[in-house]
Amino acid sequence: MNRKKFLKTIASIVIVLVLCVFGLLFLIIRDNYREARGTDTQNINYGEYTKYVDIYDVVKEAYVTDNGYTKFSKHMTEDVFKYINHTSYKEKANKRAQPLKINFELREIYQTKDKENNLIYVDMIYSLVIADANGEIITGAGNAHITFTVRVDENGWYILNKYEKP
Structure with a gap:
């Protein structure tokens, strides 16, 4: 009789261990699936940080302005302006119903300072949707990360x- 009880106990332990292993495998596979799937939004919490420069207003206006580079030459290179300004998309919009509708959102998430080179890196996230007068989307970007390299000197920031x- 002792032998039967012993074998039943061993069998019960083996069954419990097998169930535990399958449970762990299930949790690992589910976690990997959730990580690979991701989400549409990213929650980035950088906590408190030092704000070295305030470029927000100039950058936001540079994205949406129709007035050209001259106004912004004091604060950014022409290459940066051409890259971020929405008018580069007008070629795509020539055959579309005018005027264009621009929906733009910008937020700053962090600034870091490179003391050795006296540069500041400003990390921002923007969303831009350009649509024609009928509401058809021409182009856009959602939650795009962009980092601006800024030099600060006696004349201000650039x-x-x-x-x-x-």
Whole structure:
């Protein structure tokens, strides 16, 4: 009789262990699936940070202005302006119903300072949708990350470059 009880106990332990292993495998597979699937929004919490420069208003206006580079030459290179300004999309819109409708959102998420080179990196996220007068979307970007390289000197700040994450 002792032998039967012993075998039943061993069998019960083996069954419990097998169920535990399958449960762990299920949790690991589910977690990997959720991580691979991702989400449409990213919650980035950088906490408190030092704000070295305030480029927000100039950058926002440069994205949506129709007035050209001259006004912004004091604060950014022409290459940066041409990259971020929406008028580069007008070629696509020539055959579309005018006027264009622009929906633009911008938020700053972080600033870091490179003391050695006296540069500041300003990380921002923007969303841009350009539609024709009928509401048909011509182009856009959603939650796009962009980093501006800013030099600060005695004359103020100047955006030297931009990097947009692919």
